[in-house]
Amino acid sequence: LKDSSPLWKFPTDRFVNYFFLNEAFKIIVDEVLNKGTDVQQKVCDWKEPEELAQLLDLELRAAGEPHHRLLERVRDVAKYSIKTSHPRFFNQQFAGVDYHSLAGRFLSEALNTNLYTYEAAPVFVLMENEVLRSLRLLIGWTEGDGIFCPGGSTSNMYAMNLARFQLFPEVKSQGLCGLPRLAIFTSSQSHYSVKKGAGFLGIGTDNVILVKVDDGGCMIPEDLDEKIALVKSQGTVPFIVSCTAGTTVQGAFDPLDRIADVCEKHKLWMHVDGAWGASVLFSKQHRHLLKGIERANSVAWNPHKLLLAGLQCSALLLRDCTGLLKRCHVANATYLFQQDKFYDLDLDIGNKSLQCSRKVDCLKLWLMWKAVGSSGLEERVNKAFFNARYFVQELKKRKGFYLLHEVAPAIKERMMKKGSMMVGYQPLENKVNFFRMVVLSPLVSQEDMDFCLDEIERLGNDM
Amino acid sequence: LKDSSPLWKFPTDRFVNYFFLNEAFKIIVDEVLNKGTDVQQKVCDWKEPEELAQLLDLELRAAGEPHHRLLERVRDVAKYSIKTSHPRFFNQQFAGVDYHSLAGRFLSEALNTNLYTYEAAPVFVLMENEVLRSLRLLIGWTEGDGIFCPGGSTSNMYAMNLARFQLFPEVKSQGLCGLPRLAIFTSSQSHYSVKKGAGFLGIGTDNVILVKVDDGGCMIPEDLDEKIALVKSQGTVPFIVSCTAGTTVQGAFDPLDRIADVCEKHKLWMHVDGAWGASVLFSKQHRHLLKGIERANSVAWNPHKLLLAGLQCSALLLRDCTGLLKRCHVANATYLFQQDKFYDLDLDIGNKSLQCSRKVDCLKLWLMWKAVGSSGLEERVNKAFFNARYFVQELKKRKGFYLLHEVAPAIKERMMKKGSMMVGYQPLENKVNFFRMVVLSPLVSQEDMDFCLDEIERLGNDM
Numbered sequence: 001l002k003d004s005s006p007l008w009k010f011p012t013d014r015f016v017n018y019f020f021l022n023e024a025f026k027i028i029v030d031e032v033l034n035k036g037t038d039v040q041q042k043v044c045d046w047k048e049p050e051e052l053a054q055l056l057d058l059e060l061r062a063a064g065e066p067h068h069r070l071l072e073r074v075r076d077v078a079k080y081s082i083k084t085s086h087p088r089f090f091n092q093q094f095a096g097v098d099y100h101s102l103a104g105r106f107l108s109e110a111l112n113t114n115l116y117t118y119e120a121a122p123v124f125v126l127m128e129n130e131v132l133r134s135l136r137l138l139i140g141w142t143e144g145d146g147i148f149c150p151g152g153s154t155s156n157m158y159a160m161n162l163a164r165f166q167l168f169p170e171v172k173s174q175g176l177c178g179l180p181r182l183a184i185f186t187s188s189q190s191h192y193s194v195k196k197g198a199g200f201l202g203i204g205t206d207n208v209i210l211v212k213v214d215d216g217g218c219m220i221p222e223d224l225d226e227k228i229a230l231v232k233s234q235g236t237v238p239f240i241v242s243c244t245a246g247t248t249v250q251g252a253f254d255p256l257d258r259i260a261d262v263c264e265k266h267k268l269w270m271h272v273d274g275a276w277g278a279s280v281l282f283s284k285q286h287r288h289l290l291k292g293i294e295r296a297n298s299v300a301w302n303p304h305k306l307l308l309a310g311l312q313c314s315a316l317l318l319r320d321c322t323g324l325l326k327r328c329h330v331a332n333a334t335y336l337f338q339q340d341k342f343y344d345l346d347l348d349i350g351n352k353s354l355q356c357s358r359k360v361d362c363l364k365l366w367l368m369w370k371a372v373g374s375s376g377l378e379e380r381v382n383k384a385f386f387n388a389r390y391f392v393q394e395l396k397k398r399k400g401f402y403l404l405h406e407v408a409p410a411i412k413e414r415m416m417k418k419g420s421m422m423v424g425y426q427p428l429e430n431k432v433n434f435f436r437m438v439v440l441s442p443l444v445s446q447e448d449m450d451f452c453l454d455e456i457e458r459l460g461n462d463m
Numbered sequence: 464l465k466d467s468s469p470l471w472k473f474p475t476d477r478f479v480n481y482f483f484l485n486e487a488f489k490i491i492v493d494e495v496l497n498k499g500t501d502v503q504q505k506v507c508d509w510k511e512p513e514e515l516a517q518l519l520d521l522e523l524r525a526a527g528e529p530h531h532r533l534l535e536r537v538r539d540v541a542k543y544s545i546k547t548s549h550p551r552f553f554n555q556q557f558a559g560v561d562y563h564s565l566a567g568r569f570l571s572e573a574l575n576t577n578l579y580t581y582e583a584a585p586v587f588v589l590m591e592n593e594v595l596r597s598l599r600l601l602i603g604w605t606e607g608d609g610i611f612c613p614g615g616s617t618s619n620m621y622a623m624n625l626a627r628f629q630l631f632p633e634v635k636s637q638g639l640c641g642l643p644r645l646a647i648f649t650s651s652q653s654h655y656s657v658k659k660g661a662g663f664l665g666i667g668t669d670n671v672i673l674v675k676v677d678d679g680g681c682m683i684p685e686d687l688d689e690k691i692a693l694v695k696s697q698g699t700v701p702f703i704v705s706c707t708a709g710t711t712v713q714g715a716f717d718p719l720d721r722i723a724d725v726c727e728k729h730k731l732w733m734h735v736d737g738a739w740g741a742s743v744l745f746s747k748q749h750r751h752l753l754k755g756i757e758r759a760n761s762v763a764w765n766p767h768k769l770l771l772a773g774l775q776c777s778a779l780l781l782r783d784c785t786g787l788l789k790r791c792h793v794a795n796a797t798y799l800f801q802q803d804k805f806y807d808l809d810l811d812i813g814n815k816s817l818q819c820s821r822k823v824d825c826l827k828l829w830l831m832w833k834a835v836g837s838s839g840l841e842e843r844v845n846k847a848f849f850n851a852r853y854f855v856q857e858l859k860k861r862k863g864f865y866l867l868h869e870v871a872p873a874i875k876e877r878m879m880k881k882g883s884m885m886v887g888y889q890p891l892e893n894k895v896n897f898f899r900m901v902v903l904s905p906l907v908s909q910e911d912m913d914f915c916l917d918e919i920e921r922l923g924n925d926m
Contacts, residue, residue, distance in 0.1 A: 017562040018492065024566035025488055029481065032573040044585075049810060052585055058593040060829070064836035070563060073833060074570060077826065081574050081586045094577060094820070099480040100533060103487035105572040107537060109565060110495040111544050112773055114557060119879060122507075122515055123544045130521040150613035151820045161663055175667025176639040192794035196817055199792075200624055202665025204638025249798055304820070310575055311822050329662075331655035335712055335889040335899060342876040347512060354659055357557070357614045357767070359774050363540065366523070370536060373527035413805040416582060426798035436798060 020067045031078035042419030043086045087443045088421035096441030098308045100371035104364035115358045116350025128362040138281040140294035145318040148361040152275030153193030155300035155316040163240040163269030165328040184208045186242040187219035217252030225262045240269040246277020257292030270296045279306035283381040309365045325352045387439045391449050408433035414459045483530045494541035505882030506549045550906045551884035559904030561771045563834035567827035578821045579813025591825040601744040603757030608781040611824040615738030616656035618763035618779040626703040626732030628791040647671045649705040650682035680715030688725045703732040709740020720755030733759045742769035746844040772828045788815045850902045871896035877922045
């Protein structure tokens with residue numbers, strides 16, 4: 001160390017920075033929020049990968065660039081990105097924008113808070129607890145536990161780990177070596193994260209037993225019961241049933257009440273993957289779809305899907321009141337979770353998480369909820385259901401649609417290159433490719449739904 | 464469905480929303496970026512949990528609130544949150560704000576992109592590949608693989624899963640049942656996520672073998688070698704050594720070159736947890752600390768720490784070129800990863816991830832890197848080292864500091880309630896509590912460092 005050398009002055013001018021951020025904000029408002037939700041504009045400005053790479057000039061170099069150049073880059077990134085809030089983005093189970101949530105997301109990013117201790121995140125420790133409490137109340141639980149996870153897949157994996165730990169607490173320290181084979185039950189239409197989780201947790205994807213579904217895509221409880229009995233007779237230990245409330249493709253809701261009976265009979269942990277469908281609990285009209293959810297041990301719920309909270313906002317909710325979550329995940333790192341602190345150590349919620357750094361995901365949901373109230377969120381759910389039913393009803397009036405199934409990939413290509421809308425497609429078991437229409441943004445109008453049907457006809461016209 | 468009922472008109476006025484977002488943006492700039500980095504202001508406005516809960520009025524209700532009330536809430540959240548970008552926040556391994564990164568974060572949030580397929584995220588699929596390539600080049604790898612994870616803990620767990628899969632590919636489908644006991648090696652000073660990961664992956668925390676460290680906190684390769692041999696002789700199968708580049712408490716760098724020799728000898732996967740320290744690779748002056756890192760199989764690197772990219776930005780980098788990451792994690796969900804697409808399927812990188820929904824973490828780093836260049840990031844690293852050395856040098860001039868160790872918790876309480884600065888404390892093995900000073904923000908000045916020493920003296924004066 002050169003004793004005499006003065007420490008650097010950070011070579012930035014605050015006002016220059018503010019100006020830059022302000023200009024970037026204007027571009028975001030203009031390109032993403034204004035043009036990006038304008039039905040007259042394209043959903044996507046399709047480019048082939050090689051061309052796009054060149055347009056963006058992605059390479060990172062030794063020297064920095066001036067602000068005017070960076071602002072062009074902000075505009076380019078916005079321009080060539082998919083407008084997921086566009087009224088004609090029906091491609092995935094997230095869409096639409098809520099400005100209150102977005103304000104919360106900007107604030108979370110600016111504060112750059114790490115959510116592990118009360119001293120580092122006083123506001124958000126209390127806020128996360130309150131948001132989780134309010135979500136639990138909708139399930140019907142007046143007490144319980146929970147945590148926000150980086151996505152529904154992670155929430156599902158947490159549930160598996162908790163179920164396993166409850167049955168075999170020694171698995172945390174000793175691992176699976178020496179334990180009998182364990183089995184997970186879920187329907188053939190459940191989300192693929194159940195299998196991913198089984199692989200990651202050392203259980204093995206072969207030990208995910210797929211239960212049959214009915215024509216609507218709902219798990220058949222009798223088949224579940226039989227398969228559990230069969231697996232037990234082979235010496236394997238079942239430990240969790242992962243139900244789905246809102247399957248990925250058909251949007252089916254497993255019959256939770258009847259599955260709860262089976263779980264009680266066999267003393268199994270009942271998990272509900274409600275990443276998509278749990279938000280229906282806000283709707284008095286539709287919440288019957290989730291009848292029996294209060295009997296589950298855990299629920300995964302992604303307000304970033306149907307409620308438009310913004311990626312990522314995924315809660316894992318637990319009925320447990322014994323501190324299972326903390327016992328299962330605690331590592332008690334001494335540099336974060338000192339035991340001689342001057343406040344209640346239960347506020348250091350980081351011990352419940354498998355993450356160390358954890359982003360704040362509760363603020364965006366809290367602020368949006370404050371803004372529109374439970375009643376506003378209810379209306380959002382009801383409108384999505386109304387739109388979906390309207391679409392099906394209109395579809396039935398059009399004769400040609402069944403025939404189009406086999407050409408979905410070709411129509412999809414034309415759709416993307418034209419940029420008029422985005423709809424996903426996929427096969428289902430032995431059926432050929434079909435379009436999977438996801439309708440959830442409250443921005444979607446009757447006109448958009450009609451457009452969508454017309455456009456598929458147009459795109460497939462000369463095939 | 465009532466056939467005649469018109470579909471809802473979404474009950475929001477775009478201009479009202481823009482006005483709200485604009486006002487919220489101004490509050491964020493004012494409270495978080497302006498006051499929050501002003502050394503004359505408090506780092507935290509300490510409140511007891513009960514009082515804070517009341518001030519914030521956290522409860523969520525049926526009815527929504529008007530915008531002026533919501534803007535007060537935005538201001539309150541900002542006011543009572545910790546100012547992690549304040550020059551006197553020395554509490555954790557993230558601090559400071561970079562406005563270019565922040566612009567990228569706002570843009571990511573507004574676009575609300577889910578990073579799984581090229582069609583859903585064309586810009587970010589290419590951008591993530593380019594950022595990962597650039598990070599790998601700093602390690603010394605001209606090819607390889609990688610992915611952004613939600614935090615360093617997850618990156619470390621991915622590495623364990625990959626190492627296990629490479630050794631026993633059947634573990635994905637069949638699980639650990641029937642396999643021999645597996646063992647992980649890491650130093651006694653490594654991050655607690657290694658143990659958390661061992662628990663989660665079904666390996667068991669008891670099977671994390673802790674290797675001795677020298678006085679500086681660096682792993683002793685001879686002890687590693689001996690412990691591997693011992694474990695093997697007991698019939699357990701070692702499969703990974705998790706080294707640390709920048710330990711949590713002492714900031715120690717394990718001797719990677721010598722550990723690589725041991726790993727080669729025993730044919731073990733070498734992982735480097737460089738969540739904190741890998742950023743030193745930007746500095747020509749200090750990168751010798753990571754000598755041998757190019758011999759590793761995987762590296763976890765969090766640009767959200769030393770480089771100020773903002774939470775979360777955590778890369779897992781792999782030397783592998785055979786598609787191990789994808790083979791290990793792929794689930795091939797048909798609704799996302801159709802095999803009859805009209806573009807190169809290698810661009811659907813979601814199959815590499817354990818997440819389904821995955822946020823965009825590359826843009827903030829890319830934009831910041833474009834803005835300041837590799838040379839600017841190098842300067843940032845050099846300044847952090849310079850500040851840290853200055854602090855130690857000044858500390859040595861002050862006689863009273865050793866004695867203060869036993870009263871760290873009490874000084875910490877006074878510090879928080881006064882809000883003058885934030886420094887963490889912790890014990891280390893058999894040593895009593897001491898302050899753990901984290902210096903990384905380029906906003907930190909010589910004056911701040913002197914203030915910190917003076918303030919600890921002041922706070923501890925009458926004890």
